[in-house]
Structures are given as structure tokens and as C-alpha cells.
Amino acid sequence: MGYWLFKSEPHKWSWDDQVKKGAGGQEWDGVRNYQARNFMRAMKKGERGFFYHSNEGKAVVGVVEIVAEAHPDSTDGTGKWECVDIKAVAPLKNPVTLDDIKADGRLDEMVLVKNSRLSVQPVSWNEFQTICALGGIDPNEVKAG
DNA sequence: GCCAACGTTGGC
DNA sequence: GCCAACGTTGGC
Numbered sequence: 001m002g003y004w005l006f007k008s009e010p011h012k013w014s015w016d017d018q019v020k021k022g023a024g025g026q027e028w029d030g031v032r033n034y035q036a037r038n039f040m041r042a043m044k045k046g047e048r049g050f051f052y053h054s055n056e057g058k059a060v061v062g063v064v065e066i067v068a069e070a071h072p073d074s075t076d077g078t079g080k081w082e083c084v085d086i087k088a089v090a091p092l093k094n095p096v097t098l099d100d101i102k103a104d105g106r107l108d109e110m111v112l113v114k115n116s117r118l119s120v121q122p123v124s125w126n127e128f129q130t131i132c133a134l135g136g137i138d139p140n141e142v143k144a145g
Numbered sequence: 146g147c148c149a150a151c152g153t154t155g156g157c
Numbered sequence: 158g159c160c161a162a163c164g165t166t167g168g169c
Contacts, residue, residue, distance in 0.1 A: 009167090033152075054167060098168080117151060117166050 004049030025087035036120035059095035092135030
């Protein structure tokens with residue numbers, strides 16, 4: 001069971017926008033990076049991830065669920081790029097900032113820290129639990145399954 | 146707003 | 158197939 005992290009600039013697509021989309025979810029389109037695409041191809045329906053605000057906020061703000069596995073990106077004309085659909089599951093009570101993450105030794109290995117430019121990335125179960133706890137929510141209530 | 150890090154492109 | 162040039166991302 002995989003866990004993931006999706007980055008978005010809040011002025012382009014924010015957590016609030018995601019919440020307003022509701023249970024039907026939303027295409028995570030516009031990704032034009034092979035590593036990110038490959039991670040999306042590996043995602044399974046029902047798996048969970050974090051929603052991260054880059055640039056403004058710089059914090060993990062919520063938990064999302066994969067509601068549709070990788071399919072062609074409707075905003076792409078080349079046929080090369082794919083995306084998944086995600087929906088909002090629950091907000092973190094306290095957003096976990098990049099500073100918080102960097103300050104926590106358990107999170108030193110996060111891709112977010114090691115490769116800050118990758119917009120879709122994997123998160124380990126341990127990291128998922130740690131960030132939920134820092135965010136004031138119970139990881140068992142928002143984990144997959 | 147700057148710039149370092151990284152990925153992609155294209156000339157050779 | 159190498160690598161310089163370029164564009165983009167995202168933290169600061």
C-alpha cells in the first residue's frame with residue numbers, strides 16, 4: 001500500500017479548491033515530468049496521499065485519496081502524459097510546514113526535503129504516520145483501507 | 146525577486 | 158550519445 005504527496009501552488013489549485021470538488025475528485029493534470037508521471041502510474045485506487053502547498057504556505061495541509069488510477073491527461077495533446085484523480089479526505093488540524101518537516105529527524109529522508117522540485121512523490125508509511133501526528137490527526141483514521 | 150537545482154532540448 | 162544552453166520549480 002503506497003502513500004504519496006501532491007504539490008500545488010495554492011493560487012493555482014488550493015486545498016480549498018480540492019475540498020470544493022467533493023467526492024467525485026479532480027484530475028491531477030498538468031504534470032509534465034517523467035518521474036512524477038511514473039509515480040502516478042504506480043498509484044492504486046484507494047491509496048492515500050498528502051496535499052502540499054508550495055511557495056505560499058509551504059505546508060502539508062490535508063489528506064487525499066486516489067479515486068481514479070492513471071489515465072491520459074485531458075489537458076495534454078501529445079498522448080505522453082497521464083494523471084490520476086484525487087479527492088479530499090480530511091484536513092490536518094495543524095498544517096505541517098516545511099520547517100516542521102526539516103526540524104524533525106524522522107523526516108530527513110523525505111523526497112520533499114531531498115528533491116524539492118518533484119511535484120508528485122512517494123511517502124513512506126512511517127512518514128505518513130509522523131506527519132499525521134504532527135498535524136494533529138490520527139493516521140489510522142485517514143489511512144487507506 | 147533572486148538564484149540554485151534540476152530536467153529537457155537540441156546541436157554536434 | 159554527449160553536453161551546453163535553456164526553462165522551470167520552489168525555497169529563501
